[in-house]
Amino acid sequence: MANILVLEDDEIFASLLQVSLEQAGHFPIICEDATETIAQYKEYDFDLVITDLIVKKNNRAIPDGGVMVISFLQGRARDGHPIPPIIAMSGATQRPGLEQLLVTSKDLGATATLTKPFEPAELLALIDQLLQPLT
Structure with a gap:
């Protein structure tokens, strides 16, 4: 699949x-931080990107990991490279601000949010x- x-x-x-993605027939690569995610993106072809918006850096939650990934992908789009759909997700919506x-x-360019x-x-x-056009 994807x-x-x-x-x-x-x-x-x-x-x-x-597990959910694999059971649905997809091939996920899971990364723990934005730097690793961007490195994987540069190395392989992906049909879709899912990014958490709040990730830990030095054991502190910061709201820039997912934003960094989305910004990187949008920079590639501005340079004329096709980019996959982006799903941004966060569980921190209950926090003030x-x-x-x-x-x-x-x-910033996320296709959808959860x-x-x-x-x-x-x-x-x-x-x-x-991914409907791909299936």
Whole structure:
């Protein structure tokens, strides 16, 4: 099916994503930080990117990991490179000031957003919708 690049620093949630994606026939590569995600993107071809917006850096949650990935991909698009659809996700929408983060990710170029927690079926339906021309 699809090669999917995932930025998720929570080990348990990353494992759940990996299992759900693999059971649906996809081939996920899971990364823990934005730098690793960008390096993987440069190395391989991906049909879709899923990025958490809040990732840890030096054991501190910072709202720039996913934004960094989205900005990198949009920079490639401005340079004329085709980029895959991007799903931005965050569970930090209950924190003051961070509820706007998912909206901002759309403004930066995310194709779709998801608020954690979500059901695997919701993610898989969104992936099918975004990859419809590929299936």
